[in-house]
Amino acid sequence: MKALVYDGVETLNFRDVPDVIAGTDEQLIRVEAVGICGSDMHAYLGHDARRPAPLILGHEAAGTIVGGDHDGMRVTVNPLVSCLVCPACKSGRENLCPKREIISMPPREGAFAQFIAMPMRNLVEVPDNIALSKAALAEPLAVSWHAARLGIEALHPSMDRSAIVIGGGAIGLAAALALQAMDMPDVIIIEPNDARRAYLNDHCGQTTVAEASGPAPLVVDAVGYGSTRATASNLVESGGVIAHVGLGDDAPGFDVRRATLQEITFIGTYTYTAQDFRDTAAAIYDGRLGPLDWTDNRPLSNGAQAFRDLRAGRVAAPKIVLSPWD
Known part of the structure; x- marks a missing residue:
């Protein structure tokens, strides 16, 4: 073969x-x-x-x-x-x-x-x-479905249902789609690449920005570099949640002091459960994740x-x- x-x-x-x-x-x-x-x-x-x-x-x-x-x-x-x-x-x-x-x-x-x-x-x-x-x-979407599910489950009930996703690649876009399918419509994607940002805006119907703006109760780091961990640390609201799904590097960036003082939850999330995979496939088939x-x-x-x-x-x-x- x-x-x-x-x-x-x-x-x-x-x-x-x-x-x-x-x-x-x-x-x-x-x-x-x-x-x-x-x-x-x-x-x-x-x-x-x-x-x-x-x-x-x-x-x-x-x-x-x-x-x-x-x-x-x-x-x-x-x-x-x-x-x-x-x-x-x-x-x-x-x-x-x-x-x-x-x-x-x-x-x-x-x-x-x-x-x-x-x-x-x-x-x-x-x-x-x-x-x-x-x-x-289904596989990359399941990675983000799992991250979105864990992030939403960790949010305090009093917090708004809105999120910022760092990174507009497949995992970042999939995270936005999963969050929206889970009744969190207010999602912004941070994507510095001009061509990709235009594609996400015009073709995928997503709200994107070139630079960080916030804060938000839930931040999904779909890149996973020290610099994006620093961005996530700055953008997340007090008492909020960071779902870290990217594996770019292991450089420092996460603000442990702020996380401790402001009771910020940091979730490292890797792949998905078998049920997450089946649920993602079902969401593909019934159109909840879009075209x-x-x-x-x-x-x-x-x-x-x-x-x-x-x-x-x-x-x-x-x-x-x-x-x-x-």
């Missing part, structure tokens, strides 16, 4: 790799659409020791089951494989499983390929009226150029989705 392989820093090659063989408890999936995530970019730049070359990246996938009792079923893929037996898994917090694995990180190869194999429990059926290129957005027409669709064979374009800031759309068969 063909795959886009990370062979070294800023080096991706579309080439032949051994065919995937599904295990006894797995389904073979023909990948029809797979998104590029920020974590893929971190690996591409050599910033993620957990993803050593050579490796097939990619974990935001949707496709069709091939063979077996479910042959032909259209599915979106939850890439987190958990143990099912630890206290976290038994309590429905599979994202905290100490033995969790994710495709695109050893020992599991990723979905920048024509086929992958996954357990049936990780697959959610996609209705015929939903494009698989949209269904592939989801903000992707840049390209062939997987041109994936290396897509990464170069992202690296150079030439992509206005929040998400690039690749097709392994074009």
